[in-house]
Amino acid sequence: MRGDAGRLLRDRRAALGAAVLGLAVLAAVLAPMLAGDPIAQGDVVATRFLPPLATDPLGAFHLLGTDRFGRDVWARLIYGARVSLGVGVLAVLLSVVVGVAVGAVAGYWRGWTRVALLGFTDFALALPRVVLLLLLASLWQPSALLVIVVLGLTGWMAIARLVYAEVRALAGRPFVESAVGLGVAGPRILVRHILPNALTPVIIAAALGLANAILLEAGLSFLGLGVQPPTPSWGNLIASGRDTLVNAPWVAAAPGVALVVVVVAATLLGDALRDRLDPRRNG
Amino acid sequence: MTAPLLRVQDLVKHYTASGLFGARGQPVRAVDGVSFEVGRGETLGLVGESGCGKSSVGRTILRLQEPTAGRAEFEGVDVFALDRRELRRLRRRMQIIFQDPYSSLNPRMTVGAAVAEGIEIHRLARGAEVGRRVQRLLEEVGLDPGYGRRYPHEFSGGQRQRIGIARALAVEPSFIVCDEPVSALDVSVQAQVLNLLGDLQRDRGLSYLFIAHDLAVVRQIAHRVAVMYLGRIVETGPTEALLAAPRHPYTVALLSAVPEPDPGRRRSRIVLGGDLPSPSNPPSGCPFHTRCFHPARNERCRTEVPMLRPVGATLAACHYAETTPLPGASAA
Numbered sequence: 208m209r210g211d212a213g214r215l216l217r218d219r220r221a222a223l224g225a226a227v228l229g230l231a232v233l234a235a236v237l238a239p240m241l242a243g244d245p246i247a248q249g250d251v252v253a254t255r256f257l258p259p260l261a262t263d264p265l266g267a268f269h270l271l272g273t274d275r276f277g278r279d280v281w282a283r284l285i286y287g288a289r290v291s292l293g294v295g296v297l298a299v300l301l302s303v304v305v306g307v308a309v310g311a312v313a314g315y316w317r318g319w320t321r322v323a324l325l326g327f328t329d330f331a332l333a334l335p336r337v338v339l340l341l342l343l344a345s346l347w348q349p350s351a352l353l354v355i356v357v358l359g360l361t362g363w364m365a366i367a368r369l370v371y372a373e374v375r376a377l378a379g380r381p382f383v384e385s386a387v388g389l390g391v392a393g394p395r396i397l398v399r400h401i402l403p404n405a406l407t408p409v410i411i412a413a414a415l416g417l418a419n420a421i422l423l424e425a426g427l428s429f430l431g432l433g434v435q436p437p438t439p440s441w442g443n444l445i446a447s448g449r450d451t452l453v454n455a456p457w458v459a460a461a462p463g464v465a466l467v468v469v470v471v472a473a474t475l476l477g478d479a480l481r482d483r484l485d486p487r488r489n490g
Numbered sequence: 491m492t493a494p495l496l497r498v499q500d501l502v503k504h505y506t507a508s509g510l511f512g513a514r515g516q517p518v519r520a521v522d523g524v525s526f527e528v529g530r531g532e533t534l535g536l537v538g539e540s541g542c543g544k545s546s547v548g549r550t551i552l553r554l555q556e557p558t559a560g561r562a563e564f565e566g567v568d569v570f571a572l573d574r575r576e577l578r579r580l581r582r583r584m585q586i587i588f589q590d591p592y593s594s595l596n597p598r599m600t601v602g603a604a605v606a607e608g609i610e611i612h613r614l615a616r617g618a619e620v621g622r623r624v625q626r627l628l629e630e631v632g633l634d635p636g637y638g639r640r641y642p643h644e645f646s647g648g649q650r651q652r653i654g655i656a657r658a659l660a661v662e663p664s665f666i667v668c669d670e671p672v673s674a675l676d677v678s679v680q681a682q683v684l685n686l687l688g689d690l691q692r693d694r695g696l697s698y699l700f701i702a703h704d705l706a707v708v709r710q711i712a713h714r715v716a717v718m719y720l721g722r723i724v725e726t727g728p729t730e731a732l733l734a735a736p737r738h739p740y741t742v743a744l745l746s747a748v749p750e751p752d753p754g755r756r757r758s759r760i761v762l763g764g765d766l767p768s769p770s771n772p773p774s775g776c777p778f779h780t781r782c783f784h785p786a787r788n789e790r791c792r793t794e795v796p797m798l799r800p801v802g803a804t805l806a807a808c809h810y811a812e813t814t815p816l817p818g819a820s821a822a
Contacts, residue, residue, distance in 0.1 A: 381594040385654070388552055389608045389661065390581035399607075403598040 215483050224476030231469050235288040242282035243267070246437050251277045256455045272457045274447060284461050287439035292469070294354050294434070295421035299413050301359025302366055302420075307402070307409060309363065310370025315378060315397050325371070332364040340423065344432035351440075354433045358420050366412050373405035407484045414477035418470045425466055441466045493566070494527035495665055495697050496551070501525070501560035503546045516770040520546040522721035524560075528665070531691065533698040535712030535729065537705055537744065541766050543721040544701045548667040551699070552586055553577055564665065582612050585658035589670035591650035595642040601628070601653050602638025608661040627656040632686060648679035655686065665697045672707060684710050706748045709733060717741045720777040721769055727804025737806035737814050739784045776809070786810040 215221050234241060248254075254263040254277030262268050263277075271280035313324035343357045377383060378401065386396045421441075427433035428442025436443050441462040448459025501524045504517035520543040528534045538544045550557045553569060562569040564584060572580060588594035595604055605624045609615050615623050625635035631652040642650055651671060658666055668687065672680040688711060690696055702708050708715055709729060716726040717740060725738035736742045746760040762781045767773050773780050779791040790809055801811040808814065 381588050381590055382596045384554055385586070385588060385594050385657070386596075386607070388554055388581060388586045389611070389657070390578040391607065391611055392578065395611070399599070400596050404596070 218479045220475040221479035224472040227472035234285055235292050238285045238289055242285045245282040245286040245439050248276045259457050271461045274458045280461050283439040287441045287444050290434055290440040294351055294424045295417050297355045298358035298420040299416045302362035303413055306363035306366025307370050310367040311374050314371040314374025328364050328367050336361045349432050349435055351434045354424050369408040374401050377401045377404055411481045414480055418473035422470055495530045496528040497563045499525045499561040502558045503550050504558045518770045519721050524723055526716055528697050531695045533700050533712045535708030535715040536701045537708050538718035542718045544718050545669055548669050548701050552584055582661045583663050584665045585663040586667040587654050587658055587671045590674050591647050594654055601640055605656045605660050612661055627660055631656045647675050651683050668698050668700045670701055705744055720772050725804055725806040731803035735802055737801040737804055737811040738808045739782050739814055740778050786813055
């Protein structure tokens with residue numbers, strides 16, 4: 208596996224994607240050391256809408272300027288990364304857990320379990336995700352947790368189908384039969400013999416799903432159905448800068464650029480992973 | 491002889507292509523009434539060409555596939571009547587070695603973990619004793635005990651087959667189905683693995699059902715041979731007698747395909763015409779009559795199914811077994 212990782216990073220897309228994502232995660236983790244308080248407002252009249260690289264009357268330096276309440280855009284961007292990346296990662300994790308469980312059980316056990324789980328997956332797949340998101344987000348008090356749950360529970364179907372196909376194919380392989388012949392019980396065969404060999408497409412789907420989840424979180428928060436201000440997320444940061452795009456473009460541009468860069472990085476990494484790891488693509 | 495270790499009676503395995511609305515088409519009659527016995531410490535060679543059902547026999551006995559009909563008694567236990575838990579216990583006593591050493595080991599499991607798995611799930615040892623047993627097993631099959639930490643892809647085909655053997659031996663079975671264990675290996679490695687299987691049989695008193703398509707391999711290891719054609723045993727007997735004086739025309743044809751080690755002795759090569767008939771629509775009467783070269787073959791072969799009956803030193807299912815031309819008889 209270590210050799211695989213080395214070969215992967217020689218792919219320039221993978222190296223770039225991993226480096227950018229790594230920096231973003233690092234910035235999010237180290238936020239308190241990199242920036243001041245994202246919510247603190249000073250003298251609003253004196254410090255609002257300062258352009259990037261400005262120093263306010265109190266002597267504080269603002270790398271990316273300030274917003275309409277005089278809050279530091281850099282600080283809000285970095286703390287927003289915590290929320291946006293955290294929500295994205297946790298939502299994808301939830302999707303992976305549900306998808307792997309559903310796909311593995313449906314793939315390994317024949318009969319009604321399989322029929323029911325596949326039917327349910329197809330049903331969930333047929334629901335338009337964005338409409339469902341809007342509906343669910345408007346039914347409950349919007350919060351980061353709700354966004355995670357909603358995104359997680361609407362994103363597992365593709366993973367379930369991948370795992371299902373992979374498990375079915377692996378279940379007929381001789382080493383699985385050898386485990387059956389040895390007297391290994393079904394659940395242990397699934398966990399120890401089949402799933403470790405079925406996770407490659409899941410890693411790819413998770414990387415691509417991460418980009419999607421971050422974008423959707425931003426979209427929901429932009430619409431006011433996701434993470435609520437004053438907690439910063441890239442989505443509501445963009446929304447808050449929307450009114451002043453002409454006079455103070457940096458307020459919306461900073462989170463917008465960050466969002467694009469991170470999503471592109473995750474997609475590049477996912478594509479590179481797919482080209483490297485997916486045997487069906489290698490021919 | 492005392493009671494055999496394994497007694498199989500009228501084993502039938504049909505495969506039915508299943509569609510959305512139940513069964514469709516003719517079932518494939520992979521195994522069509524097979525009976526045999528394997529004694530303690532004995533090797534029965536099961537020989538036939540691809541698709542004759544020989545692998546299905548081995549897998550059905552181990553319940554890796556469910557039989558359609560028939561009976562198998564192992565150490566006095568009716569194998570086909572066991573529930574899931576009893577079956578797992580039985581699998582300690584009956585093991586299988588697979589044909590393809592590349593796909594029969596989990597690529598994500600170390601060799602040590604693969605060998606230890608049987609010991610752990612059957613609770614044959616615990617703690618550090620598991621590791622000691624794994625090392626002993628690796629040594630017993632001729633591998634370096636330090637290989638336990640490595641992964642299967644680091645090994646050659648012959649080494650992997652040894653790992654597969656160690657994995658099967660770990661649960662201390664008395665009977666092993668060897669499903670073409672050497673046909674994927676180089677000839678030189680074949681001999682080493684066959685010798686290993688022979689040594690293990692001597693040391694541990696193992697019984698084998700040795701499945702092969704090659705009589706030359708079976709000759710080296712089997713005490714008795716059963717020849718299968720289209721899901722039936724067409725001839726069976728002690729290895730030496732059967733190879734010296736085969737009575738079924740199909741056995742004669744198989745034997746003629748074995749390379750003759752003595753260049754002075756020439757033997758005519760019998761090449762069977764046509765392909766193996768479809769097992770979903772087997773010929774009437776004698777299943778072999780469509781490809782038979784027996785000079786006496788006639789209408790009776792097309793209508794009447796021949797039963798296994800004693801002819802000379804073997805049992806043969808041919809109406810005219812007494813007059814079957816021997817391979818040497820028509821030497822060029």
